[in-house]
Amino acid sequence: MNSENTNSSYDVIVAGAGYSGAAVAAMLAAYGRRVLLLDRRERTEIGSHYPRLMLDVDTFSKSGLPRPQGDELLALLDLFYAYSPSGKVRKPIDFSSLMLDGQLFAQRLLDQGEADGVSFRQAEIKGPLLKNDQVVGVTLADGEQILAAVTIDASGNAQALLKEVVAAGLIPALEHSHLESLYGVAYRLSGQTDLGPNELHIHFCLQGGYLWRSAYDIGIGGMGHEAREREEVRKQIEDLQARFGWEIHDLIQEDFGSVPVRHPLGAFVASGFAVLGDAGFMVNSVRGGGVSAGLKGARVLADVLQDALTRQDMSLNSLWAFNVRYQQQLGAQLAYQDVMRQTLMNEPAAEMEFAFEKDLITADDIKGSLAGRLLDFSPIQKIQKGLRGAGHPALLLRLNHKLEWGKHLYEHFRQYPASPDGFPQWQQELSHLLDKVAG
C-alpha cells in the first residue's frame, strides 16, 4: 500500500450508488456510521435510466423504507393480466406492484443518506485494496487508495470489486467458474400508452422472455438469452407492436441493458467485504428486476454490519450472518423464482399456448411464482392437472419435474450453513440440485 497516496479511513465504503448502494449507505449512516458512497456518475444523474420503475410491493415492504408518495409514485397496480403467446387466453393475477418515477426515488435515497452524513463522491473505482487476506478499502482509477473497516460492492453488473476478491480466493469457491454467466436483457420505452393508469398486461409471447405494457411504458425482458444487441431487441418489440397494434406516444426515453437472470450468488461476504444487489445476483429473475431484492439485502446487510462494527469484528465468520439471513429469507425465494422462470419462459410458443389453454399453468401458479410461494398441489389438483394435460404428457412431465426440483432448491437455501465450515458441502449439493433442475 502506498501510504503517501492513502486517504482517511471510513467505517464503510460503498462502491456504486445505484438503488442497493444508496439504500445501504443511508441505512448505515442512520446508525451513525461514517460512510463514503462512490459512483462514476454525477450525483444528479443517478436514477436517470429509470423514468419508470416497477417494484413488487411485498419485497419492497421488507426493506423497511418509507413507501413512495407524491410525484415519486405514478401508480399502484393491484392486479395484472397474463396472456398466452397468441393473446387468446388471458388470466387475471392479483399481485400488487408499484410504478415509480425511478429517478425521484433514487434521489430520495441519496438525499436521505446525505442528511444523515453519507459522503458522496464521483469517482471511477479500479478495484479492491487487499491486505493479509482481507479487503481493507478501494483503489480508484487515478491510483488514490481509500481505507475502510468494511467495503461493499454494489456496482451492479460491473462487479467492480467482486471479481478480484474471488480471484484472490477470499470468497469461498463459487458454483460457477466465471461470474459472467446467465445474463438476459431488458428494454423499455417510457412514455404514454392507451392503457388506463392502473393497468398492467404481461404477454408470454416470446420464448425465453415476456413483454409488459402499462400506461407508462412498454418493454421486453429477454430472459434466458445471451446478451443481445439493442437493435435486435428494438426490432423484436417493433414487430410485436405491429402484430398486436400496441401504441406508445409522448416518448420520454428508451433504455436497454443487461440483467442477471439466475439464482443468487452462493456467498456474499469475505473478511472486510460484502457484495450487494445485482452484483451478487439478488434478482427476481421471473421479472428481471433486482431493485426490491437489493433493497431488502441493504436492510439485512446494514443490520449485520452495525452489529459487526460495534463488536469491531469484520472477519468472514462475523459477516457470515449476512449470508445466512439473506439466503434463508429471500435467497430461497429468488432461487425458486429462477426455476419458475425456466418453467414459464423456456417452453416453445405452442406448448405455452397449450399450458395456458388447459390451465396447466394457472393464475395461482403465476402469482405464486412472483411471490416466491412454493406451488404445492393436492393429490386432487394433481389428478385434475393430469387429466387436463393428458393431450401432452411430455409437457406435463417437464413442468412437474422443474417444480419438484425447484422445491428441493428452495429447501436447500432455507438450510444455508450457519458457519463457513458447512459451506463446501452445501455448495456441492447446490451444484447437484442445479443439474437436476436443468433436467
Ligand SMILES: Cc1cc2nc3c(=O)[nH]c(=O)nc-3n(C[C@H](O)[C@H](O)[C@H](O)COP(=O)(O)OP(=O)(O)OC[C@H]3O[C@@H](n4cnc5c(N)ncnc54)[C@H](O)[C@@H]3O)c2cc1C
Ligand atoms: C431497461 C431496464 C429496465 C429495468 N426495469 C426494472 C424495473 O422496472 N424494476 C426492477 O426492479 N428492476 C428493473 N431493472 C433491473 C434493475 O435496473 C437492477 O436490478 C437494479 O438497478 C440493480 O441495482 P443495483 O444498485 O444493485 O445496481 P445498479 O443500479 O447497476 O448500480 C450500480 C452502480 O455502480 C456504479 N458503478 C459500476 N461500476 C463502477 C466503477 N467501476 N466505478 C464507479 N462506479 C461504478 C454504476 O454507475 C451504478 O450507478 C431494469 C433493468 C433494465 C436494463
